[in-house]
Amino acid sequence: MKTYFLFFLMIFVVISCATNPFTGKKTMALVPNSQILPMAFEQYNQFLSENKVVTGTAEADMVKRVGQRISIAAKRWLDANNFPGYLKDYKWEYNLVEDETVNAWCMPGGKIVFYTGIMPIASSETGVAAIMGHEVAHALANHGQQRMSAGLLQQAGAAAGNFAFKDDKQRDIFNMAYGVGTTVGGILPFSRGHESEADKIGVYIMAIAGYDPYEASKLWERMKASKSGKKGPPEFLSTHPSNDSRIDNLSALAPKAKAEAEKFGVTQFRQN
Template sequence: MTILKLVSAMVLVSFLASCAESPTGRRQMLLFSDGEMSQMGGTAFDEMKQKMTINKDGPTNRYVSCIADAITGSLSSEWRGSWEVVVFEEDSANAFALPGKKIGVHTGIFQVAKNTDQLATVIGHEVGHVLAHHSAERMSVQSVASTGTQLIGVLLGEGAGKETVMGLLGLGTQYGVVLPYGRAQESEADLVGLDLMAKSGFNPEASVTLWQNMSTLSGDQPPEFMSTHPSHSSRISDLQKQLATARPIYEKAKANGIRPSCQL
């Protein structure tokens, strides 16, 4: 057997052994373990804390942590508890969550997430990316495409390619390598996050308003077929459809006394 055939066979075996299913039933290839992804996420988060200015305002941090704790507290046992939450002084309307139970929120997000339920939409969406293993999925695809590049070694050590790894984790804007999640992953995180916020006692109706605010802030978008992200209108439409599922979850949470009191 030639080396090429051997490598191809190994890749095929790895693919078959790593087939997984996302929360919405989409097939995924996952070549990295949760432990490996947590290590990468933790290392990336530590670097972000060194590179960026951390917000020290007490009320702001308590507000963000209250929402994040309510959402992560409703997760299954394997995901629940001990999430590190950091607010960064950054004007961009952004937030992120990383494997290893890390959540980062930019102060610029308050331009669009104007109340508790809207910020819960954002944090729920970002946590949804982690629950759906989207970073591991992108790492796996990149690993196969780059013929076995040692992505973990690149991130934990020094050398060319580190920016790409950070981009795959969803931190590309800070490193000049913009690798946004794909359209399917973004839509999936929207739906997972919507049900998650509703389960945590936040009003899912706010998700529509949030994306209306985002649309107003960002202005005209390119046609959806030219973008890796769903258009704001498609996003809003999909969320409105999912509200039929999310509303009963929210009402059940309220009936069970789950009503987070998070105020800024």
């Protein structure tokens, strides 16, 4: 019974894959976007109804302006790389929300929120573009879909293990080892990989949008120096790479991002 279950699970995973347009790699897609996007849009609208959306200010207008430029750059890249129509189901929306949390996010389908708490660290329009590019990249690369798929696989593995072990003591040992092992050895590295991938995609898109990609590493230098950048677990226990790793990676990616932008005729880059 257990063997059949694992066999059919493997077949299901193999056929439930999507292609990441930025890497060409196959990614898990156990939950289709046709289900994910409507849920994301509903949750986004609910979030906005429960929080204070900032409108009519210079910062709010800047978030919308940068978001529009980043989304246009993403479409240009996707069209040029034989992915026309990739964004057809996106319903872009960019909002600034009053909250001291140092964060920003993009839901599947292009629903974006910046918290006012991250604006001082962004410091400039180009800093906002670096954040925006990164967050949009998560949606473009279907990272939410992949995380949901990984969670389902983790749950399926736990169910199979609990079915296999009849003895309560053995089952308890399995659950403890499985929980720690799949989290530290699987889910957390998976998440850090997504963050690094979003850094790369994001810095390319911001450059195509006309923003200096060298400013992305400077953003993370400011993040590192901030109060929020001084706390957190070791990298191997974190969902994100360390600030130092990100700064180094983004610095190395900047010249490549400029070279990619030049393919689209972009040779002048905004620095502030």
